[in-house]
Amino acid sequence: MISFMSGRRRLLPCVGLGLLAVLCWVWVSFASLSGEQLHLEVLDVADRGAFQPQSALSDMEFGSVASYRGPGNSDRRSNKELPIILWWSGGLFPHFPGDTERIDCATSSCLVTSNRKVQLYKRTASIIFYGTDFRAYEAPLPRLRHQTWALFHEESPMNNYILSHGPGIRLFNYTATFRRESDYPLTLQWLPSLEYLLEPVAVSLEEKNRLRREGLAPVLYMQSHCDVPSDRDRYVQELMKYIQVDSYGKCLNNRPLPEHLEDTATATGEEPGFMNFVARYKFHLALENGVCPDYMTEKLWRPLHQGCVPVYRGSPVVADWMPNDHSVIIIDNFPSPKALADFLKHLDENDDEYVKYLEFKDPRRITNARLLEGLETREWGVNDMSKPNYLNGFECYVCEQENARLAAERAYRKAQKRNQAPQPKMASNSHMGCPLPSPGYGDVKDLPPDDGWLQIWPQDYWQSLDQAEGLESLIRHNESDPSLLWKHIQNIAVSRARGKH
Ligand SMILES: *[C@@H]1O[C@H](CO)[C@@H](O)[C@H](O)[C@H]1NC(C)=O
Ligand SMILES: *[C@@H]1O[C@H](CO)[C@@H](O)[C@H](O)[C@H]1NC(C)=O
Secondary structure (H helix, E strand, C coil): CHHHHHHHCCCHHHHHCHHHHHHHHHHHHHHHHHHHHHHHHHHHHHHHCCCCCCCHHHHHHCCCCCCCCCCCCCCCCCHHHCCEEEECCHHHCCCCCCCEEEEECCCCEEEEECCHHHCCCCCEEEEEEEHHHCCHHHCCCCCCCCCEEEEEECCCHHHCHHHHCHHHHCCCCEEEECCCCCCCCCCCCCCCCHHHHHCCCCCCHHHHHHHHHCCCCCEEECCCCCCCCCCHHHHHHHHCCCCCEEECCCCCCCCCCCHHHHHHCCCCCCCHHHHHHHCCCCEEEEECCCCCCCCCCHHHHHHHHHCCEEEEECCCCHHHHCCCCCCCEEHHHCCCHHHHHHHHHHHHHCHHHHHHCCHHHCHHHCCCHHHHHHHHHCCCCCCCCCCCCHHHHHHHHHHHHHHHHHHHHHHHHHCCCCCCCCCCCCCCHHHCCCCCCCCCCCCHHHCCCCCHHHHHHHHHHHHHHHHHHHHHHHHHCCCCCHHHHHHHHHHHHHHHHHHHC
16 A cells, blocks of 8 residues: 555656656655555544545545635635546646645636546546556546546657657647647746856856867767667767767767766756766757657757757757757758768867857847747746646646536537537647657668667557557447457558458
8 A cells, every 4th residue: 555655656757847856856755655644544544434435526525625726716616516637647646645636726626636536427527647658558448528638748759659640649638748839838848947048158168178178079978868769879979970079878988977977967957066067068969869849858958058059959940949040059950960070170160150159148149039938928837936837737727628618518508599519629740749750860771670779669659650549449439448459459450451452
């Protein structure tokens, strides 16, 4: 029991919260502690043979009433009358303690829970899923017509390619993803603030040039996750033929990390020793583990913060979010690794050209209105206790949407002539839609058949499509057992093969 309770709030989702990781860690330990306390209380009750809740729901009606209420919220319904939102991925449930909470959002209220017993309740209006955890063979079935599905996925596309296929993403009615097209976009999730970008250059150009004369490479690479869909090492390996790169991580390692830094090399935190160490480099290779529009992480923002120039591959539309039009070097703008290396050498030897990339440190040189507006208008904060975090924010988004939908449906039932039937709403490929992984360098047809990357990622991508189609079929057939997924996938394959002949 205890290990179940503490195991429920795993560390894994917290890693995705990046800069919040430390905070999250504290929260996790705290939460598992409460799990133990809860366990004791439950035992107490059982021992005394006292009140036993009849169902998950009656248990929930007694849940505490949160004191916070949005300023425009005049929802006076009791807990019993509120729509329920179920967090299918209980590990992410953003409340503590307990598994059920009333939330009073900007204009309306809901009951939220991580108790899966409410799955098939009429009052359960929506189910929230964490993309990284979402498995077609574990989906809550049958899917009830009145229930919407909501997807929270801020992490890498590599964690779940089901969501990158039309049949996968269209299962969801609401999304919070890194894409700006999503319903509740998390695009700038790794950028804490404008001040973070404006922080003065950590190591002066004079000092960087002095270090260069001492033999420090112009370019830094530090990566310990090597077998990834973006296949970044294949590109960096080629680049290394033409320019000196110091590589400290596990991938393409050519230098030992100083001993005192060993523990922090893979940490997402910003430990000062580590930060000072990497800030000495003029250029940071910043290649995301997966390529997808608007998927940008600390690999990009951290060098900008430190005043190093990111050499970037990841979101193909990264330029849309940069402080101005010369603050990042985009790998895919160069015809070859050699051409990129030549350009980096040119900047390395021409101080006037190099410093142009750091002009955005002057606030007047931050000219990108989209970036400024994005930071200004997002309602959630990063490392900012004065703002809600994006889990609570998305939960409220879903709550408000559901209350609005339920009201529109009631109005329609009352007066069909005067009111329009509410339109169905679902996600599209623009909410995720990451492309088929391609080799980091060269053409897929030139790779040997036993190439490690080739054997993993393209297959993973297409198998995910099978699973998305299989789940769609399970839902269409009103199946209640998700483990029938494999049978449905097989049936689809068989009928396709028949169709061809
Ligand atoms: C939710 O999405 C599904 C498709 O996955 C759709 O059939 C359903 O009508 C949508 N529900 C609402 C309320 O929009
Ligand atoms: C779907 O399955 C559930 C439970 O198996 C059943 O209660 C419901 O009536 C079915 N719905 C339809 C439309 O067949």
